[in-house]
Amino acid sequence: MNVDGVPYRSIWRQGRSFAIIDQSRLPFEFHVIDITHMESGARAIRDMQVRGAPLIGATAACSVALAMQEDPSDRALGHAVEHLAVTRPTAVNLRWALERMRGVLQSVSATDRADIAWQEAERICDEDVQLNQAIGRHGLTALRALCNQDRAGPLNVLTHCNAGWLATVDGGTALAPVYLAHDQGMALHVWVDETRPRNQGLLTAWELARHGVPHTFIADNAGGHLMRQGTVDVVIVGADRVTRNGDVCNKIGTYLKALAAYDNGVPFYAAVPGPTVDWTLECGDDIPIEERDAAEVIHVRGLDDAGAPAQLRILPEGSAASNPAFDVTPARLVSGLITERGIAQASRDGLLGLYPERRA
Ligand code: MRU
Numbered sequence: 001m002n003v004d005g006v007p008y009r010s011i012w013r014q015g016r017s018f019a020i021i022d023q024s025r026l027p028f029e030f031h032v033i034d035i036t037h038m039e040s041g042a043r044a045i046r047d048m049q050v051r052g053a054p055l056i057g058a059t060a061a062c063s064v065a066l067a068m069q070e071d072p073s074d075r076a077l078g079h080a081v082e083h084l085a086v087t088r089p090t091a092v093n094l095r096w097a098l099e100r101m102r103g104v105l106q107s108v109s110a111t112d113r114a115d116i117a118w119q120e121a122e123r124i125c126d127e128d129v130q131l132n133q134a135i136g137r138h139g140l141t142a143l144r145a146l147c148n149q150d151r152a153g154p155l156n157v158l159t160h161c162n163a164g165w166l167a168t169v170d171g172g173t174a175l176a177p178v179y180l181a182h183d184q185g186m187a188l189h190v191w192v193d194e195t196r197p198r199n200q201g202l203l204t205a206w207e208l209a210r211h212g213v214p215h216t217f218i219a220d221n222a223g224g225h226l227m228r229q230g231t232v233d234v235v236i237v238g239a240d241r242v243t244r245n246g247d248v249c250n251k252i253g254t255y256l257k258a259l260a261a262y263d264n265g266v267p268f269y270a271a272v273p274g275p276t277v278d279w280t281l282e283c284g285d286d287i288p289i290e291e292r293d294a295a296e297v298i299h300v301r302g303l304d305d306a307g308a309p310a311q312l313r314i315l316p317e318g319s320a321a322s323n324p325a326f327d328v329t330p331a332r333l334v335s336g337l338i339t340e341r342g343i344a345q346a347s348r349d350g351l352l353g354l355y356p357e358r359r360a
Helices: 036-044 053-070 074-085 090-106 108-148 175-181 202-212 220-227 254-263 348-354
Strands: 011-014 019-020 032-035 155-159 186-193 215-218 232-238 239-245 249-252 269-270 299-303 307-312 327-328 336-339 342-344
Touching: 011 108, 019 053, 019 202, 019 239, 032 053, 032 249, 032 307, 036 053, 036 074, 053 074, 053 090, 074 090, 090 108, 090 232, 108 155, 108 175, 108 232, 108 336, 155 175, 155 220, 175 186, 175 202, 186 202, 186 220, 186 254, 215 220, 215 299, 220 254, 232 249, 232 254, 249 254, 254 269, 254 327, 336 348
Parallel strands: 155 186, 155 232, 186 215, 232 269, 269 336
Antiparallel strands: 011 019, 019 032, 239 249, 249 327, 299 307, 336 342
């Protein structure tokens, strides 16, 4: 994607290190960080300098490559995988990427490990871009079907959190169909949920503005009202983990949007690349939900009157705060899962229909 005319991915190799865009400083500051050690990669994931399920996986893979550069032993490989695996608990792409790296590297001699690790990490990054392109094409079909119905004005899409290019290596998942539709001249407008407490909606608004997609930033609580007014045609969100039965785990607040969409007959889609499906879990109740620091709820970030990034405390002393970071939307509320292989019904049979190799 372009930032002020310069094409960027959200992560890229730079010789013996890799670079990321520090998302904890966006949208107020655009800052690139060079990650030179596995531990800095782990910290970037934990502190959400990188975030979004696919990007978390890609960062973990590149961090394993850094570890192999320093020490290609079996012990170091095991340590890197174990250490990175606990940086964030909910997005299954993290475990998927680490298991893939370990699977490739454990049969490789120590002398070749660093090179092979970089090759595999870069392959994971490139594949992510391809998966998102395919999701974009399938999602576009769903958007076109909605446009063909008797309607006036732009197609109104509501999205929650950020499942755009920043959350992936490039292209985005939920926003991939939006970008494609916009590039092909479809008139659309995006309602962007703020997504408290970390306000990932700001990242979505920042992305959409850079791409010229018409959008409006709204408080998290506005979506239900807009749906009742008939000003939302479709909801598209990303996912951090989808279980075999089609339950969708995504950023906290997604479930409420799905309930409102269901009640108002608004189609609710989750964009789901293959690595986000956890074939080991039967249903969403088994997904570990990340509980983050309450400080994220107690404070808000923004710009002060002088235009400098600043943080404000909004909750006075004396009250407790809690910060569950994800929720589970039951499959029955999901109209479809937009995958790289097509749109699946959110069910065991729907998923297995697209991924028959997972029947075993
Ligand atoms: O806590 P985050 O910002 O990593 O959570 C991200 C989300 O919940 C996204 O919606 C999800 O990862 C899909 S990203 C393509």
